[in-house]
Amino acid sequence: AASHAMVKAVLSADTIIVMGQPVGGPPPERQITLAGIMGPRLGRRDGSTKDEPFAWPAREFVRQKVVGKAVTFELEETAAAMNKSFGSVMVGGENLAHAIVEAGWAKAKPPMGNNASRVADAEVLQRLEGEAQAAGRGMWNTKPGAAAESVRTIIGQNQFDAKEVLDATRGVPQALIVEQFRDGSTVRGFMTPSNRWITVFLSGVTCPGFKRAEAQGEPDVAEPFAHEARYFVESRLLNRDVHVLLEGVDKFNNFYGTIQHPAGNISAELLKVGLAKVVDWSAKFSKDPELLYKSERVAKERRLRIWKDYVAPVRSAAAAASSEFPGKVVEVISGDFLVIKDFAVPPVEHRIALSSVRAPKLGRRDEKDEPYAYEAREFLRSRLIGRKVTVGIDYIRPLPNSTSETERVFASVLEGHNNVAVALIANGLATAMKHRGDDQDRSLYYDDILQAEAAAARDKKGVHSEVTPPPRHVNDLSQSSAQAQAKQMFTMLQRAGRHQGVVQHVVNGARFKVLIPRQSVIVSFALSGIRCPTTGRRDGEPGESYGEEAYLFTRDKCLQHDVEIEITGQDRIGTMIGKLWLHKRDHAVTLLTEGYARMSGRDASSELEEAELQAQAKRLRTWENYDAELDAMRAAEAVAEIEIASASGEEEVTVVEMVDPILFYVQAASAPKQLDYVGGRLAEMSKAPQASFRPKVGDIVAAKFSQDGEWYRARVDDRKGDEYRVMFVDYGNSDKCASADLLPLGSNVPSLASCPAQATEYKLAHIKLPRDEDLLYEASGMIQDVLGANGGKVRAKVEYRERSGRHHVTMIDPSSGESLSAVLLRNGLAKLERRKQDVEGLKDEQEKAKRAHLNIWRYGDAADSDDEDKFFAQDVAKAKAAKK
Missing domain, CATH: 2.40.50.90 (OB fold (Dihydrolipoamide Acetyltransferase, E2P))
Structure with missing residues (x-):
């Protein structure tokens, strides 16, 4: 039948x-x-x-x-x-x-x-x-x-390196014909078209399995629900064409991965029906561990199959009152102790010990660290600092002999669904506390912790290994006793350029202690170009306004974070000075933008200036009482204080570069002789063999001009990859160069570096230009006509000089004896600065243009005082950049 x-x-x-x-x-x-x-x-x-x-x-x-x-x-x-x-x-x-x-x-x-x-x-x-x-x-x-x-060449599991296959296929699903299930979570099959015979453990999942019988010839002994789990996957996937996403590999050449099938995720389905459990340590391989945990929770709540006797753990009475809260890790004190800031208003910092975990102890000042103590703390720091976590308080214990704390809170800390303690122990960087059977003060994840410890011990990881890590030797240059050594190392650290670092301590908003791992040193470090208000001192002396806020802001952002630093200077007590980047953003810019700092010293860049202007405009923090008009008046007074008359009266110069109608680079009459010398030395130097060269922004170098292939002195203004933007310091023009077209001005030709730049920045004094592109174009043409008629030669008188070195001048057309400023004002193509309305002669020229309604005056007054900046710019080059 x-x-x-x-x-x-x-x-x-x-x-x-x-x-x-x-x-x-x-x-x-x-x-x-x-x-x-x-x-x-x-x-x-x-x-x-x-x-x-x-x-x-x-x-x-x-x-x-x-x-x-x-x-x-x-x-x-x-x-x-x-x-x-x-x-x-x-x-x-x-x-x-x-x-x-x-x-x-x-x-x-x-x-x-x-x-x-x-x-x-x-x-x-x-x-x-x-x-x-x-x-x-x-x-x-x-x-x-x-x-x-038609005959396959089968590649057995011992004939290839699983790690190499994983690296070659990472992130790309591979075709697989399922040939066998050893148990519900272990699949074997042929990868196609390579015909590799592979074993794949489902990432993050384990099913009940089969143990070998003690007597030879007897069938394997099945754990409860082992047959059901295997039938569940065989009936759906055996001999089917699927795709497997390889996600990890063990030392036995076995893969961990996820089976992809149009009908769904087989790992999640096993968990939902109670035929599998989540394995935390391998769940980290999975692309979607959250799905696995949610699926397992469904089976637990319904008490399905392997969870039929499941009883949800409960927290101690004291811990239950505090329950659970989200927060951000702000400090890792040791491998089992964290400081976590909650999201309450105002936020509160909590000192949290990991439940049921003991990590190796860090030594105090005169003590050595226990083996793997640093590795344990670094494991947590690198993964958790600044990250959002969920804190579930398990139990609270009193500390009767402590002078700083009356009790200690023990909690399970989860990043997403990954238990921090389980991950730490799985990597052999801590051990599980051994609780008595009647001790209910334990982690809710204690079973997972024990499993992770067993796996780490089996694999001889970390503290379970027979290898002791070499002791760490870090030279702390931040100590007062190490000032001389800090000064000795300054040059080496400065020349090395950018350093990867870790902020060990925050002193105030702009001062730190930074570990430079590659050099095994800790340095005192201060941000250049800015000043933060001071904090209060331990002796009770109060700090400056917003000093404490600036400190807390920087501590929250930077403490124990990976940063980049560049050392550009050093103070008299050995503190390194320079820039610090956090997540590729200059922290000085961040402080200025938020109003926690003000610019200071000579290192102020346009980026810092722009950041400070933003804070001023919003009257943030240290600028809450800022008065723009009063500040402008004081600035005008400061400029007046540094005005200087030209010692030689008028002098003849040659304009070699026009940036805009009122901003030029000029050469003095003595320039040609100097340039002949510089050009000759550069030509000789360029013929000599040179090593590869990668200058920093601000360096003075020799650069090949793309238009004529000749070498000139230049300043590096910017770098993007292998492309550099340079400004030729003897001519004022700019160009883009590859690193192969740059040479250092080394010690073998010292005069090239020391000889002053032959192009000087001159700006027409007391006037400003409109932003209107058409009017700027007309003004440029008018000035170019004057310069062209005289071969670029003009007479110039220095009115005053900025601290930055820019000269504000009166330029006179040698043919007509008329100033270029007067030409622009008379034609309605410029306007006097408000504080210079009384400049002799120039005001009359401006009035003529106003009466004739020329150009900027065609609608009457060009702008009232409130809208002035919408129509005029002191620096057209900056205005154009801002517009872009």
Whole structure:
């Protein structure tokens, strides 16, 4: 009689495994070899024996035709000793044996005995074989080399490096034919088209398994629900085409990964029905660990299968009152002790010890660290500092002998769904506390902690290994006793350029102690170009306004964070001075933007100026009482104080670069002689062989001008990758150069570096330009006409000089004796600065343009005092940059 079943797997072209309906557990199975045919034999999966020709494509033909489909079968005979049955199988009304032979993937066998139906069936099979052979189908393909090409080269698991395969395929799902499930969470199969035989453990998941029996020959002993878990995955995935995302690898060449299937995530489905548990340490491999935890929670709440006796843990009464809160890690004190700031208003900092964990102790001043103490703290710092976490308080213990704390809070800290303590222990950087059986003061994740410790001990990680890490030697140059040594190391640290560092301590808003790991030193470090208000002193002396706020702001942003620093100077007590970047942003700019600092000293850049202006405009913090008009008046007075008359009165200069209609670079009459000397030395130097050179911004170098291929002195203004923007200091023009077109002005030609720049920045005094592009274009043309008529020569008188070195001058056309400022004012193409309305002669020229309604005066007054900055700019170059 015919029986109904589902095809579970295809072993070869002539053998399949079918299964019945499940009743209270996994269903019965039967291996059926198709009667009357014989297919080519497959080689062993480990590659120790090869396939017969066409065995693999024959198996694939049958697999793709019947796996997972309903069939009917009739058994003809059973070989109990061989655990085999022989019979016929019908799929979709078609005789499977006939279909295989007709496609050319098996041979007909002569009938056994004189049974009429067998003889008749054998005749049909022989006829189908003859037709397939005549047509050259399947294994009867006569094309040269076809038989050899059909034989796979199987790459066994011990024939490749799993780490190399993981690196080569990372992030890209790989095709996989599932051949076997050792248990519900361990799959074996062939990667295609490479034919690698691999074992994959599902990332973050473990199912009940099978243990070997003590007596030889006995069946493996199944853990509870092991059979159900294996049936669950076999019925859905065995012999199916899937994709596997390889995510990790262990030392036995086994992969960890996630099976991808259109029907869903098999790992999540196992967890939802209570046939698997989440494994924290391998869940970190998974792309979506949150899905795994949520799925497991569903089974726990419903007490399904392996969770049938599950009882949710409870916190101690004292801890339950405090419960759970989100926060941000602001300091890692040791491998098991954190400072976490909550998100309350105002926020509160909590000192939290990790529940059920003991990390190696850090030594005090005169003590050595215990082995792996630094590694444990660094593990937490690098992963948690500044990150959002969830704190679940497990228990609270009193500290009767402590003078600073009355109690200590022990908690489970989660980053996302990753338990910090479990991760720490899984890496061998801490051990689990051994609680008594009746001690309920323990982590809610204590079982996971114990499992992680067992795995770390088995793999001899960290504190479980036989290797003791070498002691750390860090030279603390921040101590007052190390001032002389700090000064000795300054030059080396300065020349090295940018350093990777870790902020060890925040002194105030702009001063730090920074560890430079590569040099194994700690330095005192202060931000250049700014000053933060001071904090209160320990002796009770109060600090400046916003000093404490600036300190807390910087502490919150920078403490124990990875930073970059560049050392540009040093003060008299050995403190390094320079720039500090946090997440690629200059922290001095951040402080200025937030109003926690003000510019100071000579290191103020345009970026710092812009940041300070933003804070001034918003009247933030230290600028809360800022008065723009009063500040402008004081600035004007400061400029007046530094005004100087030109010692030689008027002098003849040559304009070599016009930046805009009132800003120029000029050369003195003595420049040609100096430039002949500089040019000759540069030509000699450029012929000598040079090592590769990567200058810093601000360096004076030799640069090849792209227009003529000649070498000139230049200042590096910016760098993007291998491209540098430079300004030629003897001519005032700019260009972009590759590093190959730059040379250092080294000690072998000292005069090149020391010879003053021959181009001086001159700006027409007392006037400003409109922002209107058309008017600027007209003004530029007018000034170019004057300069062109005189070969760029003008007479100039210095009115005053800024601290930055820019000269404010009166320029006179030598042909007409008229100032260029007067030309622009008379034509309505410039306007007097408000504080210089009384400049003799220039005011009359401006009045003429106003009366004639020329250009900026065409609608009457160009702008009232409130809108002045919308229409005029003191520095057109900056105005254009701001507009962009």
